[in-house]
Amino acid sequence: MSIFNLDRVFAPKSVAVIGATEREGSVGRTVLQNLQQAKFPGTIYPVNPRRSTVLGLRSVPAVQDIADGIDLAVITIPIAQAPEAIEQCAAVNCAGAVILSSGGKELGHKGLEIESKIRCAAANGGVRIIGPNCLGIVNTTARLNTTFANQTPLSGKLAFISQSGAICTTIMDMARRNSIGFSYIASLGSMLDVDIGDMIDFLGTRSYVSSIVMYVESLSNFRKFMSAARSVARVKPIVVLKSGRSEAGARAARSHTGAMTGVDAVYDAAFERVGIVRVKTFEELFDCAELLAKQPRPPSPRLAIVTNAGGLGVIAIDALADYGLEPAQLYPETIDKLNQVLPEHWSRSNPVDILGDASPERYRRTAEVLMHAEEVKGLLCIHVPQAISKPLHVAEELVDVFAGTKFPVFTAWIGGEESVQARRVFHNANIPTFDTAERAVRAFMDLYRYDQNLEAIQEVPPKLPRKLDVDPKKAEEIIRTGCESRTPYLTELEAKHLLAAYGLPVNTTRLAQSSSEAVHLAREIGYPVVLKIQSKDILHKSEAKGVQLNLRNDAEVVEGYKDILASAAHYNPRACIEGVTVQRMLPKPDYEIILGARKDQDFGPIIIFGMGGIFTEIYQDRSIGLPPLNRLLAKKMMKQTRLYRLLQGYRSIPAANSLALEEAMIRLAHLVSDFAYIEELDINPLICMGQEIIALDARVVLNPEPAVPTPFHLVISAYPNQYESYATTKNGLDIFIRPIKPEDAPLLTDFFKTLSQQTVYFRFFRPLKQLPKDMLVRFTQIDYDREIALVALHESEGGEEMLGAARVIKEHHANSGEFAVLVSDSWQGQGIGAALLKTCLTIAQERGLQRVWGCVLSGNTQMRALGKKLGFDIKRDQGTTDYILSIDLQHVDLVGEKATPQAQPSHVSDLRT
Template identity: 35%
Template sequence: MNAACFKQLFNPTSVAVIGATDEPGHPGQILMKNLLSGTFLGPVMPVHPELASVAGEECYKTIDTLPLTPELACFCTPLAELPAHIAELSKRGVRAGVALSLGAFRYAGGASQEVKRAVVQACKEHEFCLLGPNCLGFINPSIGLNASLAHRHAKPGKVAFVSQSDSLFATVLDWASSKGIGFSHCITLGDRYQIHFGHLLDFLARDPNTRAILLYLETITHARAFMSAARATARNKPVLVVKSGRSTEGARAAAAHSGSFLGADDVYDAAFRRAGMLRVFDIDTLFDTVETLARTRPLRGERLAILTNGGSPGFMAADALLLGGGQLARLSAETSRHLTDALGCDWSSANPLVLRSDADADKYATALKLLLNAPEVDAVLVMRVPTSKIPGLEIAKAVAAVSRKTKRNVLTSWLGIDDALESREFFAEAGLATYDTPEKAIRGFLSMVQYRRNQELLMETPTSLPETYNPDTFHAREVVRTAIEAQGPLLTGPETMEVLKAYSIPVVDMRVDLPVDDDETVVRAAQDLGFPVALKLDSPDIMRKSHMGAVALDLDTPEAVRHAARTMRERIRAVLPEARLTSFAVQRMMRRAAAHELLVEVVNDPVFGPVIRFGQGGSRTDLAGDRQVALPPLNMHLARELVSRTKVHTLLKGSRDFPGADIDAICLTLCKISQLIIDIPEIFELEINPLFADSRGVFALDAHCSAARADHATGADLLSIRPYPRELEECTTLRDGRQVTLRPIRPEDEPAHYDFLEHVSADDKRFRFFSNIGELPRMEMTKLTQIDYDREMAFIAKGPDRLCAPGESCEIKTLGVVRAMTDPENRDAEFAILIRSDCKRLGLGRILMDKIIRYCRSRGTHRIIGQALFMNNAMAGLAERLGFQVWKDYDDEVYKFELEVNPEQ
């Protein structure tokens, strides 16, 4: 589905209503009423085989009798009739439609699947873009088009609302109308036969009339497409989401209602965070938050100062901030001195900064200026309690005047009703965020804080692991596959430990595969390790050994080992006579007084695929309930963020009496587990519990793993976020003999990319960026180096910047980069290339272009396109030699290039 299809769907110039009628309450009657009662200027053409007119408009018997070809078709007919209608419409050149209903067209059992397959096949065959079916339709207020079954129109605005729920769609329209809130688009998805959340996010990301996007969802499908679209959209526009099903029962009901898989709510939460979206939990907060983000600048930090003329509201705001995880700015001695010099004794000497209750506009303005100039303050909340002496509007104007001269955020909260209403209206017109209570103001600020944190996570595109890390993947894979062949999905404890060792995860010293009925062999193994030891009975039929009495700890004599082995064997055979007892394992007891017991867990979410959970471990894991989740792939920053969200993180940091744990070692272990599940897709469940952690590092004390034959060559295909594609790395040689490595760009290449651009001439930069540029801002450089590999690729050439003598050590630099941006449908990829100016005429441009062409061909991309300034004859010549069609566009004064790499059948 391309951009032209969505333009016809949501911005049509003419509409046909298939199944229009005057029958009260019928979808065809409601839709005609909504289309004709709005301000849409295009023709609305009803189609019905038996009616002469509908709603006063001439009615046409069949689609082929329509006087002109509509851009949008609205279906108000039974679902089974859609394939035939789509075929007829396609003959007229119609490519977009919406299938509406009031719940009357749902089918149950096999019939629904047959109908669905027929509709989907018709859409595919005729390249038809279908919204729904079983939806309320959509509204585009900017052109006055109400192609929905909603009971009211929507006002124009800059916020798009996309809902999976028809009932909430209608509720939000009512709510927004009462608040005077307008929309760029209001869209319901229905049963999502063809158009999903990801498609709409891509469309709205490109829509110039949309400033922010609000989503209501219950479940999603196509997780990778959703994450890719959400990450791309959230880089440029705020995306806020409300999701139902936070409780288990609520999630089950939502999944049943939508007919989709039930995914864990904490995994959805992690996905929203990782995609840079902001989750809120009710409609009021949704619109309050979008207004906050629309009226504020991106936060440069999280330290808030509170300025007020009333102590109690100020303290309430501070409490709400701290309890919500926010940070209260600590005023420096210098700032306090400036405030005292300016205000005398008329302030509280602390933050919240409390002025006298009768503080006038000058006092407010002076205090606000000093706070905004303080380096320890990132934002200021200005509050006012109503008094009879000073008009609130006068102070509001002074606050707005100061706010216009700063780049830091100023939020306002004028308390009261009648006295504050005029001031709040003034703030809204001045573009300042304003709230009627301290709690709402703090909630707005915390939303900004969380949005900032999510944006930081969004910009993380993890590498697999540092280049120096080389796990023994072959050995680990052989252990897993041998185990699957031998005993099925459950690996033994020793086999799991062997896999962990292959990935350089420290494990406790142990002896494995000891005979179940030879106690003396078990004793000798214990003596070799040294007492005390732990004894474990391995069985593919026992998942939690400690719960079944298959673990004995602190055995400090040979007799204790003999007794434990005999007792354990007899107990298990009595309780679980069908259990297969494969072997004993003896571990040396590891006692570290200050060690923390942690949990690392891999589970397979039905929506998002493999996810990693981390938290407090040991025998009280379930009781503690301290688990947080993250989507792989992970890097050290993402792993640290995951650890920081747990309660046990406070203990891991240590205190005056207890040394902290090696958090870097914990995070590195999480990254290694992330890499393990990417490399070995057979593993679908893994638990390390406990993972001991202290100041000396980590080691796994116990672990278990489940695996099965996999349909994928790599676990990367199972992840909802595509990881760094190491398989695309290769080496080549330049004309002067220099060896260079071609590889996908990584986030840590950012510093080297600045150095790279410093060695590019002004003319070459102009050829690449189509303008004269200096040093790129950090945000722009981040976009170049932290990419979503699912829809964009950039290959860099790394090598010495000069030909080195034999034995000479040369610094490795970035010598060139080529990138391709692919549209969401993977039809067109637009390329750009840049070479260091001192590395030209070495064949590097051709090498990089050949690399990106091969990559696009392997992805199934239809064609590669690009353009260059008229003066860039070298690029035009290279493109011609590579087989591109090259022509001059005299209107834009550019060369244009096109290469078909996968011809359409």
């Protein structure tokens, strides 16, 4: 349901507290008091059938007795009564309810039944549910506090989401003591309805939210979560503490929330893919939150460190080294300036050791120099108590110097009571402060990691040098046959045929059902050869002694064939033996790699890359990625392994073909993206010999009845090739219309150069000489679930040329979207814009959008003419000279208008009529 009604939930005009009471220590009383103490400006309705007033407010017996209706209900009564309360809320058009009551799915079957009744009652009336088993919600900008915490948080621009009420109250208490403010706090509890994905989407649209911090035990609706996080993390930092990293922790999370958790390494890969920074401890989460709330993000890791104790400066440097970084190298001019304010024996390097007798003034003058140094992009001041200089006096001297900085400035004041008082001064001045140098550096690096993640997810991936031709029909036939067989496994031969259908290089493999046939095949393939048992009942061939290597003549093949059959019969007398495969015996490879995929219970297909061969399980040198992949993502997976350094070449061993490996990973990701039936797929080993890569062995496990069908088994929407089509322009040029890809950034840049300034102004409502990088990334790296973006291409021997582009962006609050169309000046009037927009509208209609609209400048007569041709309603934008074009997709037939879906290249739409 996404963010429907959440604006009314978090900024209500009226709130009903169901179960409000004056009983000391009760949840109902505490919630009512918190609403009053926060000075909520709307109307508060205590709901209690046994009292006429509660805490000075007139009480009503039931929700339906509230004549003016309500926006938000807070339910504090036992959860067994919650379904009836939600029915009453639905009857008065209540936007949402916060259910504080516990006793839901975390208690088992009975709790699940109650939650089911709540869900049904809420769905019937469109009531959003937060909880149950939660602390409540806070919006400081609306002066709303529906929690039963013992205080109202300070106002700020940090948002906090938590599944644990206890973590929420702890964060709120620590934040107040450290002068950290929040705009929103949402304790989600069991997430019966509103989940973390919904909250990320909602907070991403709020101007009073600068960053989001989360405590997560489990996720629901993983595809929605990934889509929301991927969208919002590009503009606002998201930091998460995900508990359940260990197996024991995962079991505890299940008992607490009643939800399943996945393999922790997959969560790491998922968070990194969407740009989320993951922290490991509660302390780290809070430290990162403090820096996010109080300081700008570091533009680079060039940190300067000032200390009055050399040893602590070294500790800070070591902490930086743990991240593979060094402190900022001070320029000679900076050292000259420091020479003028520091005694002769200062360190003359970074860390800047200003000696144990450093006075408050020496700290201040040193900080001033470094804050104006071009090479410094972050400043950490460390202080330990010395006999000459008092911690409190130094802190008071630095507070004014640190005001208005453009990069992070933070402190580590180490010591007892005097240092505690100094840290309080920093807290009151909104300057982050820590009690150890390591904590300070770690928090700084967490913020820098966000910028690194952001840069990585916005990098333009290079194209592969050739088109990825695949044969999905052949692959589907192999998979269907495998699903219909008595076991869910493909034989090695079938698995290799499947890989070959998607262009993955495999070792030539033929099946023999007799020793004489094996000899015949061996002669065809060429000696030496390998024989392997072919049986779905024997998955691990080596264990069954079902492999014979390096057979060099006919006699050895005959003997090897007999030995394999005898060993297989001994290993599993009931095994159904289909024969023996004959394969080319290859020379010793340069490298052995494992490349595979498996279905994660939470995140769907994952891709695995790492060191292969017989020592795969021992070395455990693997990385994990989520499909779909491009060259950048594939290369990143490779770099995350220790194997990657070896693949660059070592001594006499040549470097592996990195491009071929990237292509193989991308092809495998395509395969598992296209077929939800694949549960597991292992290529082990994938060998590298010179510039060649070959799959020597393959294993595929199928699920004839996958829980989620294609393409929804993926948590990241894949390229929607069903929207590819061909068309012919009015002057007879064949064009290819397809969804935009991240690799299209260079094409889009070249396309922009063909536009006149007038065309640019009509599209962007302002002059642009070139597309800024952030805009280029935003236009090409789209979420196919959220946005429809198509391009029209002319394909020739010289490559591709972009002729036009169009998109429809779905709006958050409604089943509507905004369109935009752009066609190269030299190709306008050829029907390209009409073909693009009609296809966009058809897709929007298919996805349930009811209305598509766009703003058109008064001088853009061509766009108005196109809108009229396609049936748009055209009206003046009130108070301007511009026009609003809109079309009701519920009452328009676009079937005959759209470009023909791609079946064969000869199937085209003719735009000349």
